[in-house]
Amino acid sequence: MTRAKFFLIILICSFVWYLVPGYLFTTLTSISWICWIFSKSVTAQQIGSGLRGLGLGAFTLDWSAVASFLFSPLISPFFAIANVFVGYVLIIYIAIPVAYWGLDLYNASRFPIFSSHLFTAHGQNYNITAIVNDKFEIDLAKYEEQGRINLSMFFALTYGFGFATIASTMTHVALFYGREIYDRYRASHTGKEDIHTRLMRKYKDIPSWWFYALLAATFVVSLVLCIFLNDQVQMPWWGLLFAGAMAFIFTLPISIITATTNQTPGLNIITEYVMGLIYPGRPIANVCFKTYGYMSMAQAVSFLNDFKLGHYMKIPPRSMFLVQFIGTILAGTINIAVAWWLLNSIENICQDDLLPADSPWTCPGDRVFFDASVIWGLVGPKRIFGSLGNYPAMNWFFLGGALGPVIVWLLHKTFPKQSWIPLINLPVLLGATGMMPPATPLNYNAWILVGTIFNYFVFRYRKKWWQRYNYILSAALDAGVAFMAILLYFSVGMENRSVTWWGTEGEHCELATCPTAKGIMVDGCPVK
Template identity: 70%
Template sequence: MSRSKFFLVVLICSFVWAFVPGYLFQSLTSISWVCWVFSKSVTAQQLGSGMKGLGLGAFTLDWTAVSSFLFSPLISPLFATVNVFVGYVLFIYVVMPTAYWGMNLYNAKTFPIFSSHLFASNGSPYKIADIVNQQFRLDTEAYDKLGRINLSIFFAISYGFNFATIAATITHVGFFYGKEIYHRFRASQQEEPDVHTKLMRKYEDIPAWWFYSVTALSMIVSLILCTVLKDQVQLPWWGFLFACAMAFTFTLPVSIISATTNQTPGLNVITEYVMGLIMPGYPIANVCFKVYGYISMSQAISFLADFKLGHYMKIPPKSMFIVQFVGTVVAGTVNLIVGWWLLGSVENICQDQLLPPNSPWTCPNDRVFFDASVIWGLVGPNRIFGSNGNYIALNWFFLFGAAGPVIVYILHRIFPTHKWILLINIPVLTGATALMPPATTVNFNSWLLYGIIFNFFVFRYRKKWWQRYNYILSAGLDAGAAFMGVLLYFTLTMENRTINWWGTGGEHCPLASCPTAKGVDLGPDSVCPVF
C-alpha cells in the first residue's frame, strides 16, 4: 500500500472512531475500572482514577487523550520512552504513595491527592480573591489573616521534580555534550558541507537582516508595552531583557535534549521562580516574564525543528521563513480574537468547580497557568518555597537534579563498555511528569503503553513496516481525531446537543478527590465522607 493511501485509510478510521469517545461514549476517555469495582472506597478510587488519582490500571481508547499533552508516542525513540517510563513509575508508584499514605507529607491527607487547585489549611479551596487588592497585587494583611497557601501533594512534588529537571539539563549537556559543542563551534566555518547542505545550495539563502529585523521589531514593541502600559503589564524593561537573556542562554542545551530524545524540558518553573524572587507580589509581571523567557525558548526550538525538517525535505529557506512568519501572525491574531470571544460568551469558563459535569470549558492548561501566577507571582516563592512557606525542603531537588547526570557520567567513565549507561537521560527521567498537572495519569499510562508497543515490538519485528508507515500512522491518527473534534464542536457542542447515559458520565470516580484526614468536612454538598 502506498503511503498516501495508508494515510487516507488511517485518517478515515481515526475520524470515524473519534466520534465514539468524543460524543457517544465519553467514559472511554478514561477507563478507570478500579473505581467501578470499588465504588464506595476512597482509597481504591484515589489509586484507580485516571483523571484525579494515580491511575492504577487506567487507560484510554481516545487518541486525543493519548497525544494531547505528550504528542504522539509513535515518534518518540524507545530509549527516551523507557526513561519517561522509569521516571513516571518512580514518581507515581514510589514517591507518591510514600509521601501520601506513608508519611502524610505536608498534611497531604487533608487535600485531594491529585489537584492543581490551591487550598487553605482546613482543606477548603483558597479564596484568592480575598488577597488581591485593586492594583491586582498581594494584600499582605489579608494573606497573613487567611493563612498560607497549601498544594496537593502531587502538585507540590511535581514542582520538586521540575526543579531537578532544569538543574539536570545544565549538567547533562555540560558533561555529555560540552566538548562536542565547543569543537563544533570552532569547526563550523571550516567543515565540509554534508549532502543535504550541498543540495540546498541551489536555493537562495535567507538574508540575515530578516532575522535581525524581526528580532528588533519584536523587542521594540515589547519594550514599548513594558513602559507605556507599565501599570497593566507590571514587567519593567530590564525584566524583559533578562527574560530574553534566559531564553537565549537555555535554547542550546534544551534543544540538544529535544533533538536527541524528542522530550523538551521546560523553563516555565525556573522563570517563575526567578521573577518571583525578584518581584514578589506582581502576578502579571511574573506571567509576562514566563512568556518572554520560557515560551520564547519553546517557540525558538519549534522554529529550529521546522527548519531542520525543511532542510531534509529540500524546501526553499525563504519559503519556510515566510510561511512561519505569516503563520505566527495569523495564529496570534486568531488566538487573541477567539480567547476574547470565549471569555465573554462562556459563563464560568475555566472555573471547573462551577461548571456542569463533562463541560468542555474546564481549561486544564489555563487553570495550572493561573494557579502558577498566584504561587510564583502574587504570593511569591519566598512565602511558599522559602523560609516563610511550607515547602522549603523541595529546593533540595535542585541539588539532586544537578548531581544525577554527574553520577551517570562517572559510571560511564568507570564502565565504558556498558553502552546502556549512556541511555540513562536524567533530564528526561526527572522531567517525565513535568506536564502533570494538567496532564493526568491516564494520559501517561496510554502514551507509554502505545509508545512501548510500537517502538519495541513493531520496530523490532516489523522494522521495514515501521520505517515505511510509522510516522504516517501517527499523522493519520492526529488528523482524523482533530477533524472530528472540529466537526463535533460546530455541529453539536455549539448547539448544546448532548446525550445523557452512564457512558457520558465521566470516569465514575467521584471519591478520588476526597481528603482522608480525620475531621475534614467539605460541606453538605460534598460526596466525600468525613473520617
C-alpha cells in the same frame, strides 16, 4: 498498500471512531474500572482514577487522550519512552504514595492526592480573590488572615522534580555533549559541508538583517509595553532584558535534549521562580516574564525544528522564514480572537466545579497557568518554597538534579562498554511528569503503552512495516481526531446539545478528589 491509501484508511477510521469517545460514550476517554468496583472507597478511587488519582489500571480508547499533552508516542524513540516510564513510576507510584499515605508529608492527607488547586490548611479551596487588591497585587493583610497556601502532595513533588529537571539539563548537556558542541562550532567555520548543506546552496540564504530587524521590532514593541503600559503589564523594562537573556542561555541545551529524545524540558518553573524572587507580589509581571523567557525559548526550539525539517526536505530557506513569519502573525491573531470569543460565549468556562463531568471546557492547562501565577507571582516563592512557606525542602531538588548527571557520566567513564548507561537521560527521567498537571496519569499510561508497542515491539519484530507506516499512522490518527473534534464543536457543541446517560457522566470517580485525613470536611466527601 501505498502510504497514501494507508493514511486515508486510518484517517477515516480515526475520524469515525472519535465520535464515540468524543461525544456518544465519553467515559471511554478514561476507563477507571477500579472506581467502578469500589464506588464507596476514597482510597481505592484515589488509586484508580485516571484523571484525578494515580491512574492504576486506568486506560483509554480515545486517541486524543493518548497524544493530547505528550504528543504522539509513535514519534518518540523507545529509550526516551523508557526514561519517561522510569521517572513516571518513580514519582507517581513510589514517591507520591510514600509521601501521602506513608509519611503524610506536609499534612498531605488533608488535601486531594492529585490536584493542581490551591488549599487552606483545613483542606478547603483557597480564596484567591480575597488576597488580590484592585491593582492585581497581593493584599498581605488578607493573606495573613487566610493563612499559607497549601499544595497537594502531587503538585508539590511535581515542582520539586521540575527544579531537578532544569538543573540536570545544564549538567547533562555540558558533560555528554560539551565536547561535541565545541567541535561542531569549530567545524561550522572550517569543516566540510555535508550533502544536505551542499544541496541547499542552490537556494538564496536568509539575510541576517531579516532576523535582526524582526528582533529589533519585537523588542521595541515589548519595551513600549513595559514602559508605557506598566500599570497593566507590571513588568519593568529590565525584566524584558533578563527574560531574553534566560531564553538565549537555555535554548541550546534544551534544543539538544529535544533533538535527541523528542522531549522538551520547560523553562516555565525557573522563569517563574526567578521573577517571583526578584519581583514578588505582582502576578501579571510574573506571567509576562514567563512568556518572554519560557515561550521565547520554546518558540525558538520549534522554529529550529521546522528549519531542520525544511533543510532535509530541501525547502528554500527564505520561503520557510516567510511562512513562519506569516503563520505566527495569523496564528497569534486568530488564537486571541477565538479565546476572547470562547470566554464570552461559553458559560462557566474554565470553572471545573461549575461544569458537568463530561464538559470539554475545564481548561486544565489554563487552570495550572493561573495557579502558577498565584504561587510564583502573587504570593511569591518565598512564601511557598522559602522561609515563609511550607515547602523550603523542595529546593534541595536543584542540587540533586545538578549532581545526578555527574554520577551517570562517571559510571559511563568507569564502564565504557556498558552501552545502556549513556541512555540514562536524567533531564527526561526527572522531567517525566513535566506535563503533569495538566496531563494526568491516564495520559501517561496510554502514551507509554502505545509508544512501547510501536517503538519497541513493532520496531523490533516488524521493522519494515514500522519504517513504512509508523509515522503515517501517527499523522492519520491525529488528523482524524482533529477533523471530528471540529465537526462536533460546530454541529453540536455550539448548540450545547449533548447525550446524557451513564457513559457521558465522566469517569465515575467522584471520591478521588476527597481528602483522607480525619475531621476534614469537604462537600461531597465522606468525613472520617
